[in-house]
Amino acid sequence: MKKRIIIFDDDSTRRDSLAMLLNMCADMECVGSYESAADALDLVKAIQPDLVLMDIDMPLGNGINGTRAVKAEFPALPIIMQTVFDDNENIFEAIKAGANGYLLKKTAPDKLLDQLREAFEGGAPMTGTVATKVLQFFREENISTTYNLTEKEKNILKLLVEGHSYKMIAAKSGIAYFTVCNHIKKIYEKLHVNSATEAVRLAIQRRVVS
Template sequence: MKYRIVIFDDNKNRRDSLRTLISMIDDMECVGEFEDCRQVLDKIDLSQPDLVLMDIDMPFVNGIEGVTLIRTKYPTLKIIMQTVFEDNDKVFSAICAGADGYILKQTAPNKLLDGMREVMEGGAPMSPVIAKKVLSLVKIQDRIFSKSDFELTKRELEILKYLAMGYSYKMIAEACFISYATVNTHISNIYTKLKVESVGGAVSIAINKGLIKID
């Protein structure tokens, strides 16, 4: 089985480089590449990808707007945001839009491929600098969590915190000394309680509602 990848990036050289990289990998194929997010739903309908590589800064319709539109029809489609920016507002907007991972464009190709596989396995890859930005946003939201608001258990809050830190399911399992399947079950419960369908949505709620606090 090959993962079907679509690229949204206004830089043709970068689109060509990404397509070439993906074509060299046995378990991936590029099924579409576009310079912006105009008619984004039509493009997704046509290409039927498993994963979207989405640039943030594009003309006409940018990546954050594109993800928001995609989520109206494809709430579970995997999306990785790519950016050269380290701006808090853009990171926060990308999280709220519901992307599954956030990777800087200058990330090494092998790390990008690892991140793509990780997100397909249910993880939430982040470049270290992006993870730090997320943590700073969580620290800013220094409010007290009321357990009755969402009825999250102590373990679910712990796992939600790890998700916000960019941990993969495997990393969470190791940190919590539980099985991968148990992590999957907890995250499914988190999604149900928060009424979201993606890691990005869960982290967005966590940040906006002050559900977690990073020491």
């Protein structure tokens, strides 16, 4: 069954392009596209999508506010933010609102699709420049705790924060995919979180890795 995605973006040309791209996929489809996130929660309730692709800067309905409203009632629903600018304020406001990933609009179509698929698997995809800013943020933070993570778990969490997929983490760590999943499950337990988004947000806020 295809994964159902709704789009919020005030640029009609981009909405149409994204919808066309998704509808060309064998495993995903666009089931709605809107120019404002003002009614995001009502639309999500009505459509029940599997993922939301959310623009940040929309004059009629801010994407961060829309994300916050949706996440309050649908915490498990993946929401991937898209924007033109990788500015610090938007990045961290989006993460605090509960966004599962943060991608720049210049992301190549094939890469975007791969990152959406990663989000369905529980990942937290981020464009490289965004991941760099995230890492820089918690290098500068003074709050630090280990949560009793092993060195292997810290390395895996760091790769997760950098936006790597589970498959990429497995390749970089020299371990099997299912082993990565087991490590991430243990990381969730130690951090007392239930998703990659929450793990990344806590890592940023508490400087769990460096």
